[in-house]
Amino acid sequence: MLKPILIVEDNANDLALTLNALEKSRLANEVIVARDGAEGADYLFRRGEYADRPAGNPAVVLLDLKLPKIDGLELLKMVREHEHTGKTPVVLLTSSREERDVVEGYRLGVNAYVVKPVEFREFVQAIQDLGVFWAVLNEPPPGSTRVIRNG
Amino acid sequence: MGEAWKAGETASDLQDPAPPSAQALAGAGTDPALDLSSCDREPIHIPGSIQPHGFLLALDPVALTVRECSENTAGFLQTELSAIFGRRLPDILGAHGELLEAELAPRKPLNSPRLLASLRLRPEDIYSWEVVAHRTGADHTNAEPGGETAERILVEFEPTFEPVDLEAINSRLYNFISANRGTRETAAVIEAAVSELRSLTGCDRVVLYRFDEEGHGLVLAEERGEQFASYLGLRFPASDVPKQARRMYELNRVRIIPNVDYEPSPLVSPAAAGSPPALDLSASILRSVSPVHRAYMRNMGTACSMSVSILVEGALWGLVSCHHHEPRYVPLRLRAACDFVMQVVGSQIESQQNGEHLRRVLRARSIQARLLAAMAASEHYMDGLIENATLLMELTEADGAAIVMGNTVRLFGVTPAQAQVSALTGWLQQGLFVSSRLGEQYPAGAEFAGAASGVVAASLSKLNCTYVLWFRRELVATVRWAGDPQKPALPDGANPIAPGVTVNPRRSFAEWQQTVRGQSAPWSSEAVAAVAEFRAAVLEIVLKRAEEMAQLAAGLKVANEELEAFSYSVSHDLRAPFRHISGFSEMLREEEADRMSEKGRRYLATIINSARFAGLLVDSLLDFARVARTQMHVIAFDMEHLVNKEWEAVLASDGRGRSIQFSRGTLPRVQGDPHLLGLVMRNLLANAVKYTGKTDPAIIEVSARTEGQEFLFAVKDNGVGFDQQYAGKLFGVFQRLHRAEDFEGTGIGLANVRRIVARHGGRTWAEGETGKGATFFFSLPVVSSVPGGE
Numbered sequence: 001m002l003k004p005i006l007i008v009e010d011n012a013n014d015l016a017l018t019l020n021a022l023e024k025s026r027l028a029n030e031v032i033v034a035r036d037g038a039e040g041a042d043y044l045f046r047r048g049e050y051a052d053r054p055a056g057n058p059a060v061v062l063l064d065l066k067l068p069k070i071d072g073l074e075l076l077k078m079v080r081e082h083e084h085t086g087k088t089p090v091v092l093l094t095s096s097r098e099e100r101d102v103v104e105g106y107r108l109g110v111n112a113y114v115v116k117p118v119e120f121r122e123f124v125q126a127i128q129d130l131g132v133f134w135a136v137l138n139e140p141p142p143g144s145t146r147v148i149r150n151g
Numbered sequence: 152m153g154e155a156w157k158a159g160e161t162a163s164d165l166q167d168p169a170p171p172s173a174q175a176l177a178g179a180g181t182d183p184a185l186d187l188s189s190c191d192r193e194p195i196h197i198p199g200s201i202q203p204h205g206f207l208l209a210l211d212p213v214a215l216t217v218r219e220c221s222e223n224t225a226g227f228l229q230t231e232l233s234a235i236f237g238r239r240l241p242d243i244l245g246a247h248g249e250l251l252e253a254e255l256a257p258r259k260p261l262n263s264p265r266l267l268a269s270l271r272l273r274p275e276d277i278y279s280w281e282v283v284a285h286r287t288g289a290d291h292t293n294a295e296p297g298g299e300t301a302e303r304i305l306v307e308f309e310p311t312f313e314p315v316d317l318e319a320i321n322s323r324l325y326n327f328i329s330a331n332r333g334t335r336e337t338a339a340v341i342e343a344a345v346s347e348l349r350s351l352t353g354c355d356r357v358v359l360y361r362f363d364e365e366g367h368g369l370v371l372a373e374e375r376g377e378q379f380a381s382y383l384g385l386r387f388p389a390s391d392v393p394k395q396a397r398r399m400y401e402l403n404r405v406r407i408i409p410n411v412d413y414e415p416s417p418l419v420s421p422a423a424a425g426s427p428p429a430l431d432l433s434a435s436i437l438r439s440v441s442p443v444h445r446a447y448m449r450n451m452g453t454a455c456s457m458s459v460s461i462l463v464e465g466a467l468w469g470l471v472s473c474h475h476h477e478p479r480y481v482p483l484r485l486r487a488a489c490d491f492v493m494q495v496v497g498s499q500i501e502s503q504q505n506g507e508h509l510r511r512v513l514r515a516r517s518i519q520a521r522l523l524a525a526m527a528a529s530e531h532y533m534d535g536l537i538e539n540a541t542l543l544m545e546l547t548e549a550d551g552a553a554i555v556m557g558n559t560v561r562l563f564g565v566t567p568a569q570a571q572v573s574a575l576t577g578w579l580q581q582g583l584f585v586s587s588r589l590g591e592q593y594p595a596g597a598e599f600a601g602a603a604s605g606v607v608a609a610s611l612s613k614l615n616c617t618y619v620l621w622f623r624r625e626l627v628a629t630v631r632w633a634g635d636p637q638k639p640a641l642p643d644g645a646n647p648i649a650p651g652v653t654v655n656p657r658r659s660f661a662e663w664q665q666t667v668r669g670q671s672a673p674w675s676s677e678a679v680a681a682v683a684e685f686r687a688a689v690l691e692i693v694l695k696r697a698e699e700m701a702q703l704a705a706g707l708k709v710a711n712e713e714l715e716a717f718s719y720s721v722s723h724d725l726r727a728p729f730r731h732i733s734g735f736s737e738m739l740r741e742e743e744a745d746r747m748s749e750k751g752r753r754y755l756a757t758i759i760n761s762a763r764f765a766g767l768l769v770d771s772l773l774d775f776a777r778v779a780r781t782q783m784h785v786i787a788f789d790m791e792h793l794v795n796k797e798w799e800a801v802l803a804s805d806g807r808g809r810s811i812q813f814s815r816g817t818l819p820r821v822q823g824d825p826h827l828l829g830l831v832m833r834n835l836l837a838n839a840v841k842y843t844g845k846t847d848p849a850i851i852e853v854s855a856r857t858e859g860q861e862f863l864f865a866v867k868d869n870g871v872g873f874d875q876q877y878a879g880k881l882f883g884v885f886q887r888l889h890r891a892e893d894f895e896g897t898g899i900g901l902a903n904v905r906r907i908v909a910r911h912g913g914r915t916w917a918e919g920e921t922g923k924g925a926t927f928f929f930s931l932p933v934v935s936s937v938p939g940g941e
Contacts, residue, residue: 011727013735014727095727
């Protein structure tokens with residue numbers, strides 16, 4: 001069974017664009033959407049409405065930087081510090097090019113950092129690359145299942 | 152002069168503060184180093200004898216019995232000494248004694264001499280006695296240098312040979328005060344006082360001295376008979392009045408030696424009691440003076456000498472000395488009148504000095520206020536001083552001034568050379584320095600003694616080595632001494648290096664001139680205080696400025712942080728809608744384009760392009776902001792390498808499929824941030840590529856040359872060029888000289904170029920002609936002024 005992709009994104013438009021891009025990349029993974037940092041944390045740590053979900057980490061977390069309740073960097077920190085999620089790939093997905101975000105993001109152990117491109121094609125390309133990179137081309141960390149790209 | 156004026160001379164106080172040596176004396180008869188400071192140690196307050204024109208009884212302070220008396224008492228009282236010792240005054244003087252003892256009652260103060268009575272001891276006496284008493288010894292003693300003195304009540308009897316007309320004296324004093332109350336000039340009051348004292352005493356010559364800072368006495372006024380030499384304007388050396396005499400003169404304001412050729416009458420005590428104890432005669436009216444002083448009087452040719460202290464603010468300001476060629480007994484009551492006159496003079500001087508002091512302080516304050524206002528108004532506070540150098544000099548009434556800031560020395564008025572001032576500040580300590588004889592403390596100062604023998608220096612900042620100095624010229628003073636003060640006071644024929652040589656007073660009081668060099672007019676205490684206040688105020692300004700700067704920096708930091716936060720939210724929030732417009736338009740095109748009209752598809756394309764461009768503009772603006780605040784990492788690097796790299800990048804992205812002739816001249820190594828300067832080169836090269844888009848073949852040249860302290864870089868193309876009259880607009884934010892349809896771009900690139908170059912301390916400009924290409928220049932300092940790692 002393919003591990004799901006978790007998207008933590010509060011902006012409906014960005015979410016629609018991201019989902020559209022993922023659709024085009026034809027990944028077979030289930031996509032879980034969390035609309036703020038707290039919901040993302042609930043999913044990752046199996047709490048609240050996700051308390052009963054089956055165990056296992058997502059194949060990759062696409063994490064927006066600016067999020068209500070718990071922001072992206074905060075959630076990233078929690079993920080990295082938690083023993084079960086410490087090695088889960090996280091991609092910061094944001095429009096910020098600000099240096100300090102990058103530095104801070106990498107300091108907390110983010111796996112990749114993608115500036116959401118305005119250009120739709122570039123955006124799609126980036127998400128596709130990410131999907132391929134983490135779910136197909138990359139050797140997943142132990143405990144993850146290799147994602148087979150849908151032909 | 153004064154009662155204890157004694158031998159001679161040492162100019163040692165004047166010129167050579169070092170202790171004298173026998174070797175120094177051996178050289179020549181004119182060596183100044185003869186040590187007369189032994190006179191300072193002579194215990195003149197315990198001479199053990201009195202002048203014989205009166206007599207003294209020393210009473211036990213409790214029992215009021217006679218413990219000691221002057222030997223001449225027996226003669227005056229026509230009795231045996233044995234009939235005096237151990238007796239009380241009534242036992243000795245009968246009814247008179249009872250009267251006197253009543254006056255000694257403990258409740259009446261005796262700390263200073265008090266007139267107990269005027270009386271005739273025997274009916275047949277042709278003259279009366281003034282009886283004066285005071286308490287001495289214990290805490291009344293002069294202490295050093297005679298050691299402990301016995302506690303006694305001294306009762307002194309002084310004869311008055313001629314009756315004194317008290318009413319006449321009172322009216323004289325009344326007139327004197329009336330006449331001089333309104334006099335403002337010290338000189339006029341002094342003249343009047345001297346004249347008054349001469350009439351009161353009838354002495355041949357009355358001389359008034361003022362003591363200067365070194366203690367030398369300068370004759371300010373005199374009244375004399377024509378046959379007597381004038382001392383007016385002459386200076387008597389400080390050593391003429393030993394230190395302990397000065398102290399005594401503050402306590403005992405009037406002293407008299409009626410007849411220099413007296414035989415002192417020793418103080419005696421009963422045989423059984425042994426030799427008499429030391430009695431402090433400081434306040435005594437009959438005290439016998441030092442033999443040296445009597446010799447001094449004889450040398451001056453005076454038989455009678457009386458002196459009256461002038462006290463100003465409780466300190467000895469000067470003396471009036473009355474001389475008479477023959478013995479003269481100035482009665483006690485007349486002496487009291489003289490004392491009264493000189494006390495009036497003293498208080499007059501005191502009020503004038505206070506007035507003058509106040510005037511000077513106010514003047515200094517007003518100058519100081521103007522200087523500080525100028526400093527506070529200047530961007531750099533020292534500029535305020537430099538622009539007001541004349542005022543600065545007036546603060547201390549200086550002839551010249553210097554403002555030293557590190558290696559920069561600014562000179563105003565009469566000053567030493569710059570290098571000399573620099574060296575001097577190197578020698579100075581922090582704080583305040585005051586000297587009117589710089590050469591004595593700072594030997595190198597002798598070189599410029601003419602310009603600056605007097606110096607006041609104030610350090611303002613230790614960090615920047617900032618000093619303000621005031622200078623006063625050398626005042627070559629001609630001092631007219633009353634007799635050569637440098638002539639040793641040796642007895643005739645004495646071997647100057649023989650041990651036990653006694654010191655004799657000088658014999659000549661003839662004028663002797665001396666030229667004093669290496670000193671300036673003394674700095675007034677007000678001037679020194681003004682500088683100290685000024686320094687404190689400036690330090691406060693400096694401190695305040697520093698605080699303001701810190702506050703400003705803190706404010707800037709906050710503003711910068713706010714700007715960053717702003718940029719951050721712009722990048723997130725402003726960019727998002729453009730992204731959405733663009734993204735959804737694309738989706739619309741992909742999914743619905745087939746069903747749209749041609750017109751609709753065109754509109755959609757415009758929406759997509761505009762959204763993309765808007766996103767680009769936001770990015771450009773953020774880049775521009777980032778260029779301004781990105782930290783610079785300055786290193787030395789090779790510009791040729793940088794240009795090659797950037798050209799490859801530009802060619803790959805913008806120059807694909809173009810025919811471009813690119814050439815690069817020899818470029819220097821520079822100091823700067825390679826990343827930021829890379830942006831500069833990329834911008835200029837991309838511009839060159841862009842604006843040669845319609846030229847075939849395009850020619851782009853990069854070159855450099857050195858001019859003075861700058862490297863000048865040029866990027867030249869043969870493109871569309873521009874109208875030179877708009878050259879100034881090129882580097883502005885969002886300034887464009889071409890229509891957007893013709894050449895794409897946000898108009899931010901050159902603004903970034905200018906900003907980056909400016910941060911490196913360089914300049915940017917451009918030359919062009921419409922249709923004939925353009926050349927963009929920028930300069931970089933050969934030596935970077937940008938600190939590395941800033």
